[in-house]
Amino acid sequence: MSVHSEDNQAFIDHDHSHCIEDALVAARAVCATNGARFTRLREQVLTIIWASHQPIGAYAILELLLAANPGQRKPAPPTVYRALDFLLQQGLVHRINSLNAYIGCTHPGSAHHSQFLICTECSTAREFDAGLPAQLVHEAAGADFQIASVLLEVTGLCPQCATGRSQHG
Amino acid sequence: MSVHSEDNQAFIDHDHSHCIEDALVAARAVCATNGARFTRLREQVLTIIWASHQPIGAYAILELLLAANPGQRKPAPPTVYRALDFLLQQGLVHRINSLNAYIGCTHPGSAHHSQFLICTECSTAREFDAGLPAQLVHEAAGADFQIASVLLEVTGLCPQCATGRSQHG
DNA sequence: AACGTAACGTTATAGTATAACATTTTCACT
DNA sequence: AGTGAAAATGTTATACTATAACGTTACGTT
Ligand SMILES: [Zn+2]
Ligand SMILES: [Zn+2]
Ligand SMILES: [Zn+2]
Ligand SMILES: [Zn+2]
Numbered sequence: 200m201s202v203h204s205e206d207n208q209a210f211i212d213h214d215h216s217h218c219i220e221d222a223l224v225a226a227r228a229v230c231a232t233n234g235a236r237f238t239r240l241r242e243q244v245l246t247i248i249w250a251s252h253q254p255i256g257a258y259a260i261l262e263l264l265l266a267a268n269p270g271q272r273k274p275a276p277p278t279v280y281r282a283l284d285f286l287l288q289q290g291l292v293h294r295i296n297s298l299n300a301y302i303g304c305t306h307p308g309s310a311h312h313s314q315f316l317i318c319t320e321c322s323t324a325r326e327f328d329a330g331l332p333a334q335l336v337h338e339a340a341g342a343d344f345q346i347a348s349v350l351l352e353v354t355g356l357c358p359q360c361a362t363g364r365s366q367h368g
Numbered sequence: 369m370s371v372h373s374e375d376n377q378a379f380i381d382h383d384h385s386h387c388i389e390d391a392l393v394a395a396r397a398v399c400a401t402n403g404a405r406f407t408r409l410r411e412q413v414l415t416i417i418w419a420s421h422q423p424i425g426a427y428a429i430l431e432l433l434l435a436a437n438p439g440q441r442k443p444a445p446p447t448v449y450r451a452l453d454f455l456l457q458q459g460l461v462h463r464i465n466s467l468n469a470y471i472g473c474t475h476p477g478s479a480h481h482s483q484f485l486i487c488t489e490c491s492t493a494r495e496f497d498a499g500l501p502a503q504l505v506h507e508a509a510g511a512d513f514q515i516a517s518v519l520l521e522v523t524g525l526c527p528q529c530a531t532g533r534s535q536h537g
Numbered sequence: 538a539a540c541g542t543a544a545c546g547t548t549a550t551a552g553t554a555t556a557a558c559a560t561t562t563t564c565a566c567t
Numbered sequence: 568a569g570t571g572a573a574a575a576t577g578t579t580a581t582a583c584t585a586t587a588a589c590g591t592t593a594c595g596t597t
Contacts, residue, residue: 210511236563238575257553275578280554285575296465297519299553299584314504316513325511332501335483335522342379342494343527344485350466352519353504358512405594407544426584444547449585454544468553468584 207305209252209325210318210357222249222303226291229308235289243267244282245303248292253322254300257283295324297352302326312349320360376474378421378494379487379526391418391472395460398477404458412436413451414472417461422491423469426452464493466521471495481518489529 208218226245230237247263248255257279265273283301286292292301293313302315305326312331317324331349339346377387395414399406416432417424426448434442452470455461461470462482471484474495481500486493500518508515 210513236574238562240576272577274576276554277556277578278576281576296521316508316511318513319516325513327507327511329501329503329507332498332503334498334501335520338496338498339485339522339524342485342496343530344379344487344494344522345525345530346522347488347524348522350519350521350523351504352465353508353513353515353517354519355508355516356514361512361514405543407593409545441546443545445585446547446587447545450545 207325207327209323210316210359215251218252218303219246219249222291222307225307226289229289229291232308233289235285240278241282241285244279245286245291248286248301249303252302252324254295254298254302254317254324256298256300260301293326295352296350297354298322312351314349314351315353316357317352317354318357318360319354320356320363323357325357376494376496378492379485379528384420387421387472388415388418391460391476394476395458398458398460401477402458404454409447410451410454413448414455414460417455417470418472421471421493423464423467423471423486423493425467425469429470462495464521465519466523467491481520483518483520484522485526486521486523487526487529488523489525489532492526494526 222245223242226242227237229235243264244260247260247267250263257276260279260283261274261276264279265271283292283294286301287294289307290304290310291307292303293315294301295315295317297317302324306328311328314327314329315324316327331346335349336346338344391414392411395411396406398404412433413429416429416436419432426445429448429452430443430445433448434440452461452463455470456463458476459473459479460476461472462484463470464484464486466486471493475497480497483496483498484493485496500515504518505515507513
């Protein structure tokens with residue numbers, strides 16, 4: 200039902216329809232638990248975000264929202280930003296600050312920090328779940344700093360893109 | 369001459385003029401080493417950034433640049449963005465992605481990742497120097513991911529603001 | 538001085554996000 | 568079913584962040 204980090208196959212060829220289905224099931228469960236309403240718009244936005252393992256920008260979501268609702272007027276930015284705010288609050292998506300983009304959370308419902316491996320070549324992002332680094336905790340304690348949230352964005356090359364590079368260069 | 373992390377006093381009351389002077393001395397040294405030109409504009413921008421330990425936005429820099437050069441026309445955004453690009457390339461400043469803002473590097477000239485403790489109350493940011501977390505290295509290795517850069521932004525309360533909060537509430 | 542390059546000025550525009558207010562939908566309660 | 572409060576969405580305008588493109592100036596070399 201929920202999506203666990205050990206299942207994260209962002210960098211691996213896989214049947215992605217399972218990712219989408221699992222994410223929607225988990226989202227319904229989370230919203231039910233929180234007494235939050237998982238409306239059609241919010242479900243559409245989450246589905247669009249989960250269409251891939253690549254972070255997607257708010258305006259790109261807007262375009263796909265229009266495509267998913269043919270015949271309707273193109274929604275305005277606040278529509279998608281409000282849905283994004285909701286999904287972020289429910290812990291269903293994360294924001295990748297270095298890309299101004301959003302990506303589905305692979306283990307919603309459990310409190311955790313935002314930690315990603317992001318490929319600069321194909322822009323696929325893989326969330327990973329690790330506790331707070333000991334050195335960070337040590338630094339914070341030394342500086343008398345109370346940690347509220349942690350954001351870790353690691354950029355580099357995923358297996359596929361690294362292989363492609365070594366073949367060409 | 370250079371500014372070492374163990375000297376970082378962002379959260380501590382201190383004679384900040386030393387920070388500014390040290391940063392300028394270090395910047396001249398780094399640029400000399402790299403054969404890069406530390407022009408008046410670039411020095412002004414770096415000085416403005418180092419006016420505090422709080423990240424500052426590009427447009428705020430623009431305003432202060434105008435104030436620092438009375439009588440001149442207000443510079444346009446590309447002017448400050450170009451200076452910022454230069455300073456980022458030379459490793460003299462860092463970008464805080466979660467704030468769209470820039471802050472002086474406390475140990476320029478040495479290769480390192482961007483790691484900050486950021487107070488949500490006073491927005492003071494303290495750079496800290498820690499190696500890559502072992503768990504991150506492990507995760508990356510497990511995912512066959514080649515790390516290029518790491519960005520770690522920790523938000524919370526600095527000592528002063530934590531004290532103020534506990535007194536009031 | 539003449540040249541080539543790097544830096545900076547200038548104008549316009551792209552890309553990201555939110556404020557403010559109107560309208561519709563939903564839900565609890567009668 | 569009818570009513571009203573609250574939540575969600577629609578709509579318009581605008582703020583904030585960043586860059587493209589091109590012209591001009593300043594600098595170092597010959
Ligand atoms: Zn998938
Ligand atoms: Zn997550
Ligand atoms: Zn200081
Ligand atoms: Zn630094």
